[in-house]
Amino acid sequence: MKTEIPKIEPAFFRVSYREPNCIPLLRDQLQQLLVYPPIYSEILFLCIGTDRSTGDALGPLVGTFLHEAKHPNILVRGTLEHPVHAKNLQDVLAEIDSAQTSPYVFAIDASLGRWQSVGDICLHKGPLQPGAGVQKKLPQVGHAHLTGIVNVGGFLEYFVLQNTRLHLVISMAHLISKAILAALPYEQPLVSEYMR
Numbered sequence: 001m002k003t004e005i006p007k008i009e010p011a012f013f014r015v016s017y018r019e020p021n022c023i024p025l026l027r028d029q030l031q032q033l034l035v036y037p038p039i040y041s042e043i044l045f046l047c048i049g050t051d052r053s054t055g056d057a058l059g060p061l062v063g064t065f066l067h068e069a070k071h072p073n074i075l076v077r078g079t080l081e082h083p084v085h086a087k088n089l090q091d092v093l094a095e096i097d098s099a100q101t102s103p104y105v106f107a108i109d110a111s112l113g114r115w116q117s118v119g120d121i122c123l124h125k126g127p128l129q130p131g132a133g134v135q136k137k138l139p140q141v142g143h144a145h146l147t148g149i150v151n152v153g154g155f156l157e158y159f160v161l162q163n164t165r166l167h168l169v170i171s172m173a174h175l176i177s178k179a180i181l182a183a184l185p186y187e188q189p190l191v192s193e194y195m196r
Contacts, residue, residue, distance in 0.1 A: 011122035030183035036104035044103035047078030050085040055150045055164030058110035061173035107142030112153025120149045148172045
């Protein structure tokens with residue numbers, strides 16, 4: 001079942017991973033953003049990136065942490081073991097579109113930004129444009145999304161992503177996954193074909 005994806009919106013919330021209250025601040029904003037209309041059957045976290053690049057591993061790390069939490073209401077695509085990246089993104093989106101259920105898709109990805117913004121976690125209403133930081137033309141994904149600014153953009157983007165500090169990426173991924181888990185209610189398990 002295809003759903004119309006709205007236009008890309010600027011971040012409506014931004015917090016540094018260094019902020020002492022990062023998790024509760026992010027949780028509170030996520031609780032509002034993760035309330036999805038009843039036309040969607042469930043929520044799916046689409047965690048984009050690859051484990052072959054330190055900077056681009058933010059999405060798969062978050063996906064892995066969410067998957068390992070075994071929360072009954074967490075549906076995840078994109079982990080370190082089964083990443084969703086530029087080469088398979090269109091196939092994954094086709095699977096989601098052809099499924100019998102119609103999930104609310106919340107996308108998560110790494111991004112590049114200004115030096116002062118490195119370490120910021122940004123929430124956006126509307127779809128994500130994956131690959132924009134490295135000038136890749138990929139389809140927009142998600143009804144809402146979260147990006148983590150892992151390094152500086154504007155020059156040699158692939159090299160910059162390859163040389164991003166792993167400590168930063170793992171720290172951000174832990175905070176993001178903890179905030180998501182804290183934002184979601186713990187109810188009866190969902191049964192879904194998206195569980196991996």
